[in-house]
Amino acid sequence: MAKRTRIIEGTWNCTSCDTQGIPARHKVCPHCGNPRELTGKESEFDFGGVDAKSGKSLREGVTDSAALELAAAGEDWFCAYCGAANRGDSPRCKQCSAERTDDAKASVGRELPSPAQARPVAAPKKPLGKKAWLALGLLFSCCFGSALFSLWAGSTHEFAGSVTGTAWKRSVVRERFSPVVKTGWRDELSTTPPRMPVNGAGEAAGVANVRDCASRQRGTRRVPDGTERVCRTKTRKVACGTEEKCRRRDQGNGFVEEVCEDVTKYCSESYEDCQTETRYRTEPVFAQQCRYDTYEWKEQDRRELSGTDDRPRWPELPASGVDRLRREETYSVRVRYEDDGEKEHVLEPGSEQEFLTWKKGQGVSLTVTNLGKVEKVVPR
Structure with a gap:
């Protein structure tokens, strides 16, 4: 119009x-x-x-x-x-x-x-009742209290202490490349000859004599199991007649020009959206599981040495050409300091070089949180 x-x-x-x-x-x-x-x-x-x-x-x-x-x-x-x-x-x-x-x-x-x-002009707000104020108070206390606790817990203090002792433990393990029987899925097994190590290196486990294969469940999968018609209620906008809409322009002289016209009106309409969907079911998946011969390193012998407040040493353990030696080591340093009473903290150096920097009787400085967690220990 x-x-x-x-x-x-x-x-x-x-x-x-x-x-x-x-x-x-x-x-x-x-x-x-x-x-x-x-x-x-x-x-x-x-x-x-x-x-x-x-x-x-x-x-x-x-x-x-x-x-x-x-x-x-x-x-x-x-x-x-x-x-x-x-x-x-x-x-x-x-x-x-x-x-x-x-x-x-x-x-x-x-x-x-x-x-x-x-x-839009906001409706006047109703004053909060006692229950609402109580809930707000609890929420504020909870959040504010949690923030205060986190701040307090993360605060740190410096303490003086000393090394009361050190300890070390070293092990040498002799391993031999030995035949073993394992199981595996047939489609993952490829027959390959083993290769024996030379001076404890260069070995290949290999796969041989695949046998005794039997069907075993390997997993599950989803498979189609027919179709079904599924309907969902949805809404859409549809034209439903016209409605008058006006706009006004201030002429800058105390008058406004108003222009009105009829525009298409849209209403919400509910409808059923029906589609044919595939239905699925879960079924087991089977595969052939077999036994086979292979090799792996197995422990044959172990020697250990340990000590306190001295330099670490490795135990002696001979090995033949088909064997290999594997080394294991752990270190600890005990530190004592005063924090509302005598307390002890144990450091665990990752290497001999780091371990040797600590000596019994050595003074240290510790950074400790209010919860008692030691965050840092440095020599003095």
């Missing part, structure tokens, strides 16, 4: 005599003769309310030719000499007869927001 246009006249309030609701066509107060000025509330027009749904003005449009002519005269301007408001098409100030100059300020036309764009 065609667009429908109306001109809506605003009103202003005189700050000199407090006259309210003066029609915009009056540039001076009809009660006291004071001209409308740019400053203060006189520069603001009230155009009345609008329908919340359509945005249409609740005021009647003006129809008399004088008001329509004034609305079409352009944006009002304010005299640079006396500050009075004047019609947009007037070359001289009606109040003081001064010519319109480049520094005369003008009102600016603008699009007025529709109800959908306007920020």
Whole structure:
């Protein structure tokens, strides 16, 4: 349908005599003769309310030719000499007869927001009841208390201490590349000959004599098990007639131009979305599991040495050409310090070089949290 246009006249309030609701066509107060000025509330027009749904003005449009002519005269301007408001098409100030100059300020036309764009007014909030305040208090206490505890627990203190002793343990294990029987999945077994090590290296386990294969469950899989029709309720927007929507533009002279038109209205509609979907079931997967011959390193002998407060040594253990020697080592350093009583902390160096930096009787500095966790130990 065609667009429908109306001109809506605003009103202003005189700050000199407090006259309210003066029609915009009056540039001076009809009660006291004071001209409308740019400053203060006189520069603001009230155009009345609008329908919340359509945005249409609740005021009647003006129809008399004088008001329509004034609305079409352009944006009002304010005299640079006396500050009075004047019609947009007037070359001289009606109040003081001064010519319109480049520094005369003008009102600016603008699009007025529709109800959908306007920020909704929040409903007054109900005061919180005792239960709500109690719940908020508990929540605050919980969160604030947890934060305070984390802060307290992470705080650290420095303590002086000393090394009370050191200890070490070293092992040498002799291993031999020995035949063993293992099981594996047939499709993963490839027959390859073993290779014996030379001086404890260069070996290959190999796979030989694959036998005694039997079907075993290897896992599960999902397989199609027919189809089924599945329907789900959904919503969609559909055209359901038309509705009037209006927009307004401030002309900058106390009038607004309102343009209304009928637009397509959309409503929510529920519908059933039905599709044929595949149904699945889980079934076991079987494969051939077999025994086979191979080789792996097995422990044949072990020698250990340990000591305290001395230099670590390796035990002696001979090995033939088909054997290999594997070494294991652990170290510990005991530290004692005072923190509300005598306490002990054990360091575990990762290498002999690190272990040898600590000596019995050596002074140390410890960084300890409020929870008693030792975060750092350095020599003094």
